[in-house]
Amino acid sequence: MSQKSIRTPLNNVRGLGSAKEGAGHFIKQRVTAIALIFLVPYMMYCLITATQGGYDTAAAFVGNPINGVLIILFAGAAFLHMRLGLQVVIEDYIGKHTTRVVLLMLNTFVSIALFAAAAYAVVRIGLGA
Template sequence: MRSKTALGHVRGLGSAKTGAHHWWLERLTSISTLVLFVWFFVSILRLPDLGYESVTTWLRSPLNAVPMLLFILSTFWHIKLGMQVVWEDYIHESTKVFAITLTNFLVIGVGALAFFSVLKIAFGAEAQ
């Protein structure tokens, strides 16, 4: 039986050198999402009504469309980062890669749909 020191026992089980970066990205996206959510909430409250015409007219302004696109990007990026941590911490190895891959596809797909919808309204395409 061979005895190991504490350092020898944990060698190879430490940081993968990306944890701090991931942690900072989560914090930055949460702050940006919060700031953009406050902007969105205040902007919506200032509209005369929430009818289709009012909202689409509001979203056609570049001063509203650009922050809305940033809000979508920040929100979906934050969801991706957060769910990745959940899957890494609480899912068994056999399904972890599948769960992370599925989450990435869903986040990219739904985020792209939201992004495209804002661009369609911002550039004046009529609803069909």
């Protein structure tokens, strides 16, 4: 008893099919979403608390190691979640291969740059420089 493939003959020749990466991508996006469920309210608290007394109060708040680490974790989870979501949109709606590849690379580099800038700012403030 042979099992029939649902792929078209043209896709069989081209080798197009599942990239075997969908589940990992799905899980990463859900894990970052769950992390953000806890980190976003904390960040709201940080913004409200840290901005009440001006720059010195905010710098002292961010300079606290626990708060600094949680802010960096928030930035990492938020930018990774953003990159994963934009990746899906780009892959689904950009038809031209070259444009898609350029946008995917740009998406990755911008996400990394934004996280690096956020982490640098937190560490710089934390060190009191």
